[in-house]
Amino acid sequence: MPERPSPAPLVRRTTHTLQADDRPIRLPHTEFDGAGVRFLGEPVDPALFPSSAAELWHACDGTRPYRSWPSQERELIAGWHTAGLVVAAPRPRPQPARSLTVLSPHPDDAQLALGALLARFGGRVVDVFSHETWTRRPHYRSRPALASRLLLAEEHVACGVLGAELTVLGHTDAADRAAWRDGYFLGPQAVDAARATEPELFERVTADLAAEVTGGGPVLVPLAVGGHVDHVLTRQAALQLIARKWLEPERVAFYEDMPYSLFADATAEAGRLAVGPERGTPAPVLIPASEAAVRTKQEALWPYRLQVLEAVSKRIVRHGRQLGTPGWAERLWVLPESAHAFGELAAEAAEEASAAAG
Known part of the structure; x- marks a missing residue:
C-alpha cells in the first residue's frame, strides 16, 4: 500500500504570519x-x-x-x-549592534539560551563540539552521516534567522566519544573529571577558543548548569583562558544553559564559581527583550528538528516570560569586573523593549 501523504508536515510553534520584509x-x-x-x-x-x-x-x-x-508564489511560501x-x-540589521561572541558547546545551545539577545544585538556563535550524530528521530538514527550534516545545516539556518555569524570548531560531541559511553552528565563535585579524563582534548579546545576570543568584545560562556561534560569543558576552557590572562574577566558573562536551567539550580552553579583576580562570584543580570526579538528567537528555534522537542522550546519561551515579568528576558551571570559593561547592555535592551511595548 502506498504511503499516504501528510496534509501538513508539522504544527508551527509560532502562529505569526509572514511580514512583507521577512x-x-x-x-x-x-x-x-x-x-x-x-x-x-x-x-x-x-x-x-x-x-x-x-x-x-x-x-x-x-x-x-x-x-x-x-x-501566487507568496501564497505557496x-x-x-x-x-x-x-x-x-527579519530584515537584516545594517551591522551588528555589538561584537558579542557566544561560546556554544553544541549547535543550538547559544540559540536556546540567548536567541533573543542575538536577535537584538547580533554577534558571532562559536560551536565547539559541533560534530554530532545523535537524534531523537528514528529516520535519521539509522543515517548518522545524514544526521550530522543536517544538525549543522539546522545551525546555519538558525544563525541566518538571528543575523549571527557562525564559526564551527568541529570537535566531536560527548555522545560519540568513548570516554563518556556510560554517561556524560557530571555531578557538581565532579567537574574536574571533565578535564582529567580528556586532558589532550581540553588543551585543544582551550587553544581553539583562545584564537576565537581575541579582540575586545563581550564573551558569553555557558554556566554549565546541568553538568553536561561538553558544557563543563567549554566553561573550564574559558576559565583557563582567564587564568592565563588570555581573556579579560571584564569581558566575560555566563549564560544559563537551556533546557537544563529549567530543572537545575543556576544560582547554585553560579555560587560554585570564583573567577578572575578578585575571585568574584557571578551575579544575575536580566537582559529584557521585545516581542519582536522573542518572535525571532522562536523562529530560530524551529529549524532544530532532530534533537529539540517542541515542548522544550515552548517551556523556554514561558521561562523567559516568568523571568521578565511583566515583560520577557534572558538571564546572564556577570562578574564584578564585567558588571558595568553588561549592565549597560541590559539597559540598552530594556530601553528598546520598553519603546516597542509603548
Missing part, C-alpha cells in the same frame, strides 16, 4: 526523491508542495524579502511557513 529560509530536512517531496522522512501533500515548486523552494535562501515574489517548511528571518 526573508524566507528553507529548512534542510526537505528531500526530493523523484516520486514526490519528503520532509523529516515523511511524504508531503502535493497540494502543499507541487512538483513544479522546487525552484521556488530553493530560492528561499534568506536573501529575498517576502514581498518581492508574485502573489506562506503555506510552507505555516506548515514549517520555511522560517522567516
Whole structure:
C-alpha cells in the first residue's frame, strides 16, 4: 500500500504570519526523491508542495524579502511557513549592534539560551563540539552521516534567522566519544573529571577558543548548569583562558544553559564559581527583550528538528516570560569586573523593549 501523504508536515510553534520584509529560509530536512517531496522522512501533500515548486523552494535562501515574489508564489511560501517548511528571518540589521561572541558547546545551545539577545544585538556563535550524530528521530538514527550534516545545516539556518555569524570548531560531541559511553552528565563535585579524563582534548579546545576570543568584545560562556561534560569543558576552557590572562574577566558573562536551567539550580552553579583576580562570584543580570526579538528567537528555534522537542522550546519561551515579568528576558551571570559593561547592555535592551511595548 502506498504511503499516504501528510496534509501538513508539522504544527508551527509560532502562529505569526509572514511580514512583507521577512526573508524566507528553507529548512534542510526537505528531500526530493523523484516520486514526490519528503520532509523529516515523511511524504508531503502535493497540494502543499507541487512538483513544479522546487525552484521556488530553493530560492528561499534568506536573501529575498517576502514581498518581492508574485502573489501566487507568496501564497505557496506562506503555506510552507505555516506548515514549517520555511522560517522567516527579519530584515537584516545594517551591522551588528555589538561584537558579542557566544561560546556554544553544541549547535543550538547559544540559540536556546540567548536567541533573543542575538536577535537584538547580533554577534558571532562559536560551536565547539559541533560534530554530532545523535537524534531523537528514528529516520535519521539509522543515517548518522545524514544526521550530522543536517544538525549543522539546522545551525546555519538558525544563525541566518538571528543575523549571527557562525564559526564551527568541529570537535566531536560527548555522545560519540568513548570516554563518556556510560554517561556524560557530571555531578557538581565532579567537574574536574571533565578535564582529567580528556586532558589532550581540553588543551585543544582551550587553544581553539583562545584564537576565537581575541579582540575586545563581550564573551558569553555557558554556566554549565546541568553538568553536561561538553558544557563543563567549554566553561573550564574559558576559565583557563582567564587564568592565563588570555581573556579579560571584564569581558566575560555566563549564560544559563537551556533546557537544563529549567530543572537545575543556576544560582547554585553560579555560587560554585570564583573567577578572575578578585575571585568574584557571578551575579544575575536580566537582559529584557521585545516581542519582536522573542518572535525571532522562536523562529530560530524551529529549524532544530532532530534533537529539540517542541515542548522544550515552548517551556523556554514561558521561562523567559516568568523571568521578565511583566515583560520577557534572558538571564546572564556577570562578574564584578564585567558588571558595568553588561549592565549597560541590559539597559540598552530594556530601553528598546520598553519603546516597542509603548
